[in-house]
Every structure is written in C-alpha cells, then in structure tokens.
Amino acid sequence: MKLTKIFLFTIPFIFISCGGAEVTEDLTEPLDSLTESISNSEEPDESSENIGYEVGDIATDFSLMNIDDQKVSLADYDEAKGFIVIFTCNHCPYAVAYEDRIVALDAKYKTQGYPVIAINPNNPDVMEEDSFENMKIRAAEKGFTFPYLLDDGQEIFPQYGATKTPHVYILKKGADGNKVEYIGAIDDNYGDESAVTVKYVEDAVDALLNGEEPTVTSTLAIGCSIKM
Amino acid sequence: MRLLSVTLILSFVLLACDSEQGPSFNRNPKEVVSEFGIDVEAYDYENFKPFLNQKDDQIHVINFWATWCVPCVAELPYFEQLGAEYPEIEIVLVSLDFPKKIKENLIPFIQKNTLKSEVILLDEPDGNKWIPQIDPNWSGAIPATIIYKNDKSKFYEQSFNFAELEEAIALFDN
Known part of the structure; x- marks a missing residue:
C-alpha cells in the first residue's frame, strides 16, 4: 500500500525531471529577447541594416x-x-x-x-x-x-x-x-x-x-x- | 523496506535520466525521409524551436541553407571544417529545400558532398510566421546563421569564410 503511494507520487516527478519541464520552459522564452540581450553587450551590428524603404516612403x-x-x-x-x-x-x-x-x-x-x-x-x-x-x-x-x-x-x-x-x-x-x-x-x-x-x-x-x-x-x- | 523502495525508485530516476543521449529534447519530426542509407528529418517550426534553445553549455551553430542557394553551398565546407576542428561544437545545417525534393535533391547532395554535419529540413511554408521569431532583422534571405550558447545568441544574415566563423565562435568562449 505504502509502496503504491510512493510510486504514484514519484512517477509524475520522474517525468518532469527527465526533460519535459526543461523543454516547455525553453519554448516559452522568445528568441528575440535573447538576441537583444546580447546585442547590447557587443559592438553595434552592421550599419547596413534597415536601409531601403519602409511603408509610407x-x-x-x-x-x-x-x-x-x-x-x-x-x-x-x-x-x-x-x-x-x-x-x-x-x-x-x-x-x-x-x-x-x-x-x-x-x-x-x-x-x-x-x-x-x-x-x-x-x-x-x-x-x-x-x-x-x-x-x-x-x-x-x-x-x-x-x-x-x-x-x-x-x-x-x-x-x-x-x-x-x-x-x-x-x-x-x-x-x-x-x-x-x-x-x-x-x-x-x-x-x-x-x-x-x-x-x-x-x-x-x-x-x-x-x-x-x-x-x-x-x-x-x-x-x-x-x-x- | 520503505527506505529500500525509495532507493530503488531514485536509482531508477537517475538511470532514466542518464540513458538520454544527444540533444536535451525529444525530437519530433513531422517526417523522416530515407534514401541511400541517409535519413533526413523534416520539422515544422514548432518542433524545430528546441534546436535553437538548448541550455547545455555547448556552442550551437545553426545554418540555414538550400542546395540551390549558391552562396550557401559555397560556405558549407567552412561549416564542415568547423565541425571537424571543433568537435565540441554542435552544427546543424537546416535545409530550406522544397520538402518534395528531399529524395531527389537534398539526400543526393548530402551523399555527393559527404556532409558530416547533421542536416535537417525545415518544412514551414509561411516564412512570415517564423522568420521574425528567428531574428527581428532577418529579411528571409539565405544563407543565414545563428550561433548560440545557453542564453547568449547571435544572428548573421551573411556568408562566412572559415576565419570569420572562428571569430564568431570566439565570442562565445568564456
């Protein structure tokens, strides 16, 4: 009886600890925020970006x-x-x-x-x-x-x-x-x-x-x- | 008795975790195409995302290319060289070839050029949905490359030579 309880309690824990949680957490994190955080700490990107027309030009x-x-x-x-x-x-x-x-x-x-x-x-x-x-x-x-x-x-x-x-x-x-x-x-x-x-x-x-x-x-x- | 069972369970947990190999996520390709003993996994964007988000203290180089893209093909040898000289770096070549042409174009290309880096295919026809998620400044032109390690990531819409790749990698050594 006790053994069963322990199993029931532990199985979901095993599932979470072996990858499930890790991946879901990562997915919710937007990639662009990662990129932004690094671009601040480094040399400015190529100045050639964002040239050309925008809507309204x-x-x-x-x-x-x-x-x-x-x-x-x-x-x-x-x-x-x-x-x-x-x-x-x-x-x-x-x-x-x-x-x-x-x-x-x-x-x-x-x-x-x-x-x-x-x-x-x-x-x-x-x-x-x-x-x-x-x-x-x-x-x-x-x-x-x-x-x-x-x-x-x-x-x-x-x-x-x-x-x-x-x-x-x-x-x-x-x-x-x-x-x-x-x-x-x-x-x-x-x-x-x-x-x-x-x-x-x-x-x-x-x-x-x-x-x-x-x-x-x-x-x-x-x-x-x-x-x- | 109770202690024993807990110990048993704990060791099972440890074993289960240890037995996992390769990337720290469960791969879920929408299709696996095989020809000449070469397997190519095709992913939709949702299931491709984990490739861009591994927090494993490793440097990951993700290159977007296609067999028909001349500058992409020209820079492939440098990514192959990088993989050979830096075995600790994980390189994934993400093909944007047409999914219908995996057998006809992509796999023969992999075979002919004996590519050692892993090649997967991204099968997501509406670029507008996923290109801005890769990088807000990406116009959608290829070649393009992401280099990342844990939370640090950098995106390049450009071609590389080997020296430039080594320079880019060096930004991630700490």
Whole structure:
C-alpha cells in the first residue's frame, strides 16, 4: 500500500525531471529577447541594416531596360493607379515557384490599374542564368505579360531595400509620387499554391482599390539573396 | 523496506535520466525521409524551436541553407571544417529545400558532398510566421546563421569564410 503511494507520487516527478519541464520552459522564452540581450553587450551590428524603404516612403522611379529592348519607367504609366513591383529572377527556385502566380497577378490587376513590374536585381556576371539574354528566354517560355527589367548597374534594388528574390513592393500613385504601401511576400505558401491561405499581395491591392489601407503592410518569406 | 523502495525508485530516476543521449529534447519530426542509407528529418517550426534553445553549455551553430542557394553551398565546407576542428561544437545545417525534393535533391547532395554535419529540413511554408521569431532583422534571405550558447545568441544574415566563423565562435568562449 505504502509502496503504491510512493510510486504514484514519484512517477509524475520522474517525468518532469527527465526533460519535459526543461523543454516547455525553453519554448516559452522568445528568441528575440535573447538576441537583444546580447546585442547590447557587443559592438553595434552592421550599419547596413534597415536601409531601403519602409511603408509610407516615396519610391524612386527608374529607367531600366526591358526584355523588348525598350527602357521602362513608372512615369510611362499615365493610367496606372499604382504598381506591383516585384524583384525576381530566373535562377532562384523560390522565384520560379512564383512565376505563374506573378503572371496571374498581372492578368488580374493590370486592367484595374495595378500592373506588375518585374525587376531582376542580380548581377549577371555573378549569375549567368540571370543574364539579359536568359531573361528574354525565360520570359518567352513563361509568357510574361509584364515588363521584366534588368537592374543594370544594381542601383535601384538597394534604394528599395530589396534583399532577395522574390521581394514585392506595392506602390500607390499619389500627388507626391509613388508611395510604398506593402513590402514582402506574394502569399503564405511558396511551395504549394493550392495550400495558400493568405494572398498578401492580392489583399493589399484589393484594399487599395477599395480606397482603404492594406491591413497587412509587410511580411517576410525565404528567398534567394541578391547576387552582387 | 520503505527506505529500500525509495532507493530503488531514485536509482531508477537517475538511470532514466542518464540513458538520454544527444540533444536535451525529444525530437519530433513531422517526417523522416530515407534514401541511400541517409535519413533526413523534416520539422515544422514548432518542433524545430528546441534546436535553437538548448541550455547545455555547448556552442550551437545553426545554418540555414538550400542546395540551390549558391552562396550557401559555397560556405558549407567552412561549416564542415568547423565541425571537424571543433568537435565540441554542435552544427546543424537546416535545409530550406522544397520538402518534395528531399529524395531527389537534398539526400543526393548530402551523399555527393559527404556532409558530416547533421542536416535537417525545415518544412514551414509561411516564412512570415517564423522568420521574425528567428531574428527581428532577418529579411528571409539565405544563407543565414545563428550561433548560440545557453542564453547568449547571435544572428548573421551573411556568408562566412572559415576565419570569420572562428571569430564568431570566439565570442562565445568564456
């Protein structure tokens, strides 16, 4: 009888002492607080962080060569209400996974005043697959209906603050220029379009078309770092 | 009699704890993919988190990479070298390859390059959910690396060479 009691009392204790408690405790601790605590005690991080646009900034225009050998600027689009600017490229599997969805975005929103403007930010000398010639080939294969521009000299993507492909900037045309309304991912599932639950870009453009502010203005996704 | 049973139970407790090996958490992969005698465990973010939070006085190097990521592949040899020269450091290479391509791309890559470090795959398609939890400044570009020991942790969105890795590790020696 006594033995049974001791067992009943001890068994839960064994369970807790052998790992269960340790792990749960760790999980509740937010990682970023750990990072913060260390960053105070050390040299400041690279000053290159947080450059580029934030939501609310006015985005620069550009004049970049399109795959039809004509230069394209945002100013060329008299009728547009805004733009879906997407930094993307040929070589990155994440970008490739989104190609059809980018074509679909242009099909849906160009007529409503928000055309897609795709920009390849990579240096073709570093990534041959992203050369201007290969951009033309890929655009033809996939039937791109939008400009696919080369950021020749790589002066535009750093101003926007793009760090990877694909990386979307939704701009709304206003009296003082093209205002950044959304920065981030196209949707919440790169790998499986049928499993997408939130279409970040569509939601943001729909809101703007309704005269509202997008509810989600920035998201993060994994992408290929821009090749310099 | 009572003393004996308590002693018995206590020794059982000690034994049970001692017999645990490897990481101090119970691994709970959503899938294990095997090919050519190589196993790759795929985790969702919830079950991946314990890899980032081991309080075991060891330095842990967690590198986010993918087979198709050129700068990631270029720096892998330095992580392998680190593992060889510092066996006390735990290195985990977290692949962000497409989960459907584990057999086709990832395992053949591990085999071809005879990777010694542990490779796991993070299968969590909505980066927006977990990238900010790894580090508030991470844009989501790879390669990216976390180095931590107990409560001290540092995040790097950059490529490493071996000297830079050694420098980063040195911050954790105390």
